[in-house]
Amino acid sequence: MSEIPQDGQPVGRVPLATNRDVARARKAVGAVMDEGRARPIQKTRFVTAVSEITRNAIVHGGGGVLMIYAHALPRAISVACRDEGGGIENVEEAMRDGFSTAGSLGRGLGGAKRLVDAFEIESTPGGGTTVRMMSRT
Amino acid sequence: MADTKDQLVALLNEQFDAIVEAWIATQKDEGVRRSDLFSAKETRAQTVRLLTAFRNGVAEAETGEDLDLRADEWAELRETLSDLGRERVERGMTPTEMATFVAALKSPLFHSLRERMAGSPDALIEEVWHITRIVDAFALYTTEVFIAERELVIERQRTEMLELSTPVVQLWDDILALPLIGTMDSVRAQDVMENLLEAIVERKAEIVIIDITGVQTVDTQVAQHLLRTAAAVRLMGAECVISGISPRIAQTMVQLGVDVGEVVTSGSIQNALTYAFRKVGVRIAAEETPKGSRV
Numbered sequence: 001m002s003e004i005p006q007d008g009q010p011v012g013r014v015p016l017a018t019n020r021d022v023a024r025a026r027k028a029v030g031a032v033m034d035e036g037r038a039r040p041i042q043k044t045r046f047v048t049a050v051s052e053i054t055r056n057a058i059v060h061g062g063g064g065v066l067m068i069y070a071h072a073l074p075r076a077i078s079v080a081c082r083d084e085g086g087g088i089e090n091v092e093e094a095m096r097d098g099f100s101t102a103g104s105l106g107r108g109l110g111g112a113k114r115l116v117d118a119f120e121i122e123s124t125p126g127g128g129t130t131v132r133m134m135s136r137t
Numbered sequence: 138m139a140d141t142k143d144q145l146v147a148l149l150n151e152q153f154d155a156i157v158e159a160w161i162a163t164q165k166d167e168g169v170r171r172s173d174l175f176s177a178k179e180t181r182a183q184t185v186r187l188l189t190a191f192r193n194g195v196a197e198a199e200t201g202e203d204l205d206l207r208a209d210e211w212a213e214l215r216e217t218l219s220d221l222g223r224e225r226v227e228r229g230m231t232p233t234e235m236a237t238f239v240a241a242l243k244s245p246l247f248h249s250l251r252e253r254m255a256g257s258p259d260a261l262i263e264e265v266w267h268i269t270r271i272v273d274a275f276a277l278y279t280t281e282v283f284i285a286e287r288e289l290v291i292e293r294q295r296t297e298m299l300e301l302s303t304p305v306v307q308l309w310d311d312i313l314a315l316p317l318i319g320t321m322d323s324v325r326a327q328d329v330m331e332n333l334l335e336a337i338v339e340r341k342a343e344i345v346i347i348d349i350t351g352v353q354t355v356d357t358q359v360a361q362h363l364l365r366t367a368a369a370v371r372l373m374g375a376e377c378v379i380s381g382i383s384p385r386i387a388q389t390m391v392q393l394g395v396d397v398g399e400v401v402t403s404g405s406i407q408n409a410l411t412y413a414f415r416k417v418g419v420r421i422a423a424e425e426t427p428k429g430s431r432v
Contacts, residue, residue, distance in 0.1 A: 019322050019323065020322070022322075023320045023322070026320075026353075026354055030353075040385060041385050041388065044354070044385040044386065044388075044389050045388075045389050045392065047353075047354055048354050048355070048356050048389050048393065051354050051356040051358075052356050052357060052393075055356070055358060097394050104357065104358065104361060105357045105360065105361050105395065107357045107393055107394040107395065108356075108357050110394065111357060111392065111393035111394050111395075112393075114392045114393070114394070115389065115392050115393065
C-alpha cells in the first residue's frame, strides 16, 4: 500500500445524502477515469470501491460529501469521502471481513481496501469518518 | 411606501388591457412567446390570468421592505404560477424562458409609469425600484416552482422506469429470464425479487436466469441482493443461474470477497441457457439436412 499524495487537483464534488447519490458518485468518478484514460479493469475496481465507501457514509454516517482529485505524477485518481456521523468505534474490527452492524455482507470496507492502490481511514467516535482511496490510472 | 403602492395599483387598474397587450408584445420581442407551444389565445388567457393575480396581490399584500411571496395575500398568484408552470414544463419550456416571460412584465409597467409620472422623477425612480423588487421576487419564485415541477416529473419517470425495468421473460417451458439493467438500489432489488417470485409461481418455472450484463457495478450491496434473490428462488423449489458476469466484474467480486456459494453462475446468457436446457431435459440439435439441398 502506498501513500496518497497531497498534490491532487480537485476535479469533482458529490454531496451524499440519499441512496441515489451513490450512483451519482460512481458516475462522477467513472467520468474522471474515462477522461484520464484509465484501463477498464482499473475503473471497475475503483468505482466499485467508491460505491462501497459512499454507501457507508450514507447508511452509517448519515450522509456527507465525496471529493474527487486528479494527480499528475504518477498519474492517479483519489477520493476523500467524509461523513459527520457517529464515527467507527473500532476501525480494525470494521475493516475485518464479515463484520457488519447492519445485517449486510460485511465486506464493504475490507473489500474496498483490496480494490484500490492506497487506502486510509480516519475515524473518531462522535467526530465522523473520512476514507481516502487512490488508484493509479 | 404607501404612495408607490397606490400608484402601482392605480396603474394596473386603469391600464390593465394596455399592459396585457404590451406584455405579450415584449414576450414576442424577447423571443419567449413560444408560438410553437402555445396558441395566441392561450398566451393571452395566461397573461390576463397572471396579471390579474399580480394586481390582486399588489393591492392586498405588503410590497415594501417586507415583501414575501409566501404570504397569504399572494396565494392566487402562487396558484396561477403553479398551474402555468406545470403546463409549461409538460410542453418543454426552459426555466430561463419562464423567468424571462415574467421579467418581461417590467418593460410595459415602466413605459406606462414614465408617461404618468413624467413630472416627478424622484417618485418615478422610487416606483421603478418598488416594481423591480416585486417582479424580481416574482421571477425567482417562478424558477423555484419550475424546478419543483421538474423534480416531480423526474420522480414520476423514475417510478415508471422502476416498473418498466424488471420484465420477466419466458424463454422456454419452465425457463424464465430476467435481464437486469442499470443500478440496483434496494428499492429496485425488492421489486425485482417480488416480480420474479410471482412469475415463478404463475408460470411454474424450474429455472430462472438472472442476466446482469447490463449492470455496470456489482458492489457488495448488489451482490447481496442477487444472492438473496437466488436463495428465495431456491426456497420456492426452482433454481437460479446468474449470467452475464464479465471478467472485470468477476475479478472485482473476488477481491471484494463475495462468495456466491452454490449459486450457478456463467459468463454469457448462452451458456446459462444451455445449462438450463440440460436441466429441464431439452436438447437442441442442428438440422440434419445439409445446407443448400432444400427445395
